[in-house]
Amino acid sequence: MRHDGRHSALPAPPAWMRWLPLLYVIGVLLLEPITPVQWPVSFVLIALPLVTAFAHPPAVVAGATVFGIGLELLLAGTPCCAGRTVGYVWERHYVAAYVCTVLVGALGTILAAHRIRRERTLADVRFVAEIAQRVLLRPVPHRIGNLLLESFYLSAAAEARIGGDLYEAVPTAYGVRLVIGDVRGKGLLAVETAAAMLGAFREAAHDEPDLNALVERVDISMSRRAHQLGGSETGERFVTAVFAEVRDDEGVVRVVNCGHPPPLLIRPGEVSELDHGRSGPPLNLGMLVGDPYHVDTYRFGPGDQLLLYTDGVTETRDPHGSFYPLLQRLRSWGPMPPPELLDRLHQDLQTYSGDQLQDDTAALTAFLLPSAAAGPADAGPDEQDAEGYADPSP
Structure with a gap:
């Protein structure tokens, strides 16, 4: 009702x-x-x-x-x-x-x-x-400071609206912090795990000044939850994720990769993977090794766009079984504003798979505006500023 x-x-x-x-x-x-x-x-x-x-x-x-x-x-x-x-x-x-x-x-x-x-x-x-999805995966603000944000989520099941993929963007005193993740498994347990991780991230993002400490705190929360659930698969209840942090006027983006597909950096004439080869283990497996997570720093200036995504994107197959060529597609499209980029990606995935997606799919993108174009610190979802798309160059 x-x-x-x-x-x-x-x-x-x-x-x-x-x-x-x-x-x-x-x-x-x-x-x-x-x-x-x-x-x-x-x-x-x-x-x-x-x-x-x-x-x-x-x-x-x-x-x-x-x-x-x-x-x-x-x-x-x-x-x-x-x-x-x-x-x-x-x-x-x-x-x-x-x-x-x-x-x-x-x-x-x-x-x-x-x-x-x-x-x-x-x-x-x-x-x-749908109501549960709005609580679990709240729409990200279209604008936080000088970052333009957009996200989408596709469920592989026609009857479902939520699953094990997750994303979030949180404005904090330490910059805008982003996360995207993919929970192992399906069903209600995956949804509950995604909700627990998002709750841990939303809380810790405001408390931990260091991105590495934020990831470790979320990892501890996920390990605690896995042990609370008990059973013989405690060590297999893990989450792959990417954490990113953009601070005002620093010109860099900090990334911690926890066994997840690397994010992509989109610039005019260039699309590249942000991967220094130091990906840590998935969350809930970090306790198995010492010092597992590393913060990688990349140049991120005005006009640059960061794309975070789950493996449902790159593992989408066409009727012949070929994987979706994400890098080639993005390079052929060229730079686009976040809403247009994700709308194009959404439609292309549906067409490529013949409307037969086999896995949940999520994506989150962040476009950095010039500092002079920065608006309110946290604009709501309905307050998107179109003027920031006019001049993406520094």
Whole structure:
């Protein structure tokens, strides 16, 4: 149920399914005059209520039942080019056909009511899932200081809205801190783990002045959660992630990679991976080695754009099994504002996979404006400043 007590809107069935009963009747009317007398095609109108039940409510199915019986009567009592004559309307086999139509109509009405009840339940569940996603994966602000931000999330399951991929952007006294991650596994456990990690990050991002200390604190939180869950797979409940930090007027971005695909740096005429080869272990596995996490620093100036993504992007396959060529795609597109870039990436992934995504996919991008174009410290999601796109150069 929605917060106002009403049910969520039901998804509209495909247009072809809505028009299927009419097409079915037209087909019968076209076939009836051209078939032999001993083949009364009008008998197939018995199935009209079931055809209608696929996409219409019970009242329409009941109406289709009455219409089907009336049409059967009309066709049975009307002479046609095949030589049929009036006078056999009430023959035994026709009476049986009308009775069967009534029974099938009753069954179709029940099925239609059951289908609507199931669709309404699914719509309500999806509505709840959307609310849960807004709590778990809150929309990032479109602008924080001189950073323009954008994100998207795609679920591999058509019925799902949330999963094990996560992202967040938090403005702190130590700069804007970003994270993107991918929880091992699927289902409710992955969602709960993602929620626990985001909670730990949102809290620690304000307390830890050093990015490395922030990562270690999140790692401790994830290890504690894994042990609380118990079981034989405690050591396999891990999260790959990338943490990034952009401080005002420093001209650099700090990155800690925890076994995750490296972020990409996009500049006019250049797209490169930020990878010094010092990726640490995934979170919850950091305790297995000493000093596992390293902070790598890269030049990050006005006009530069940072793209963080999960492996659902690069592991998307086309119908022939080839992986999605992210670097080649970005180099061919050239620099784009964050909303346009992620919208293009979103559409391209859907097209490349033939709308058959096999894994959850998330992406987060940050575009650095010149300092003179910096606006309020933390603009809300609906306060995006388009002027920052006009001049991406330093």
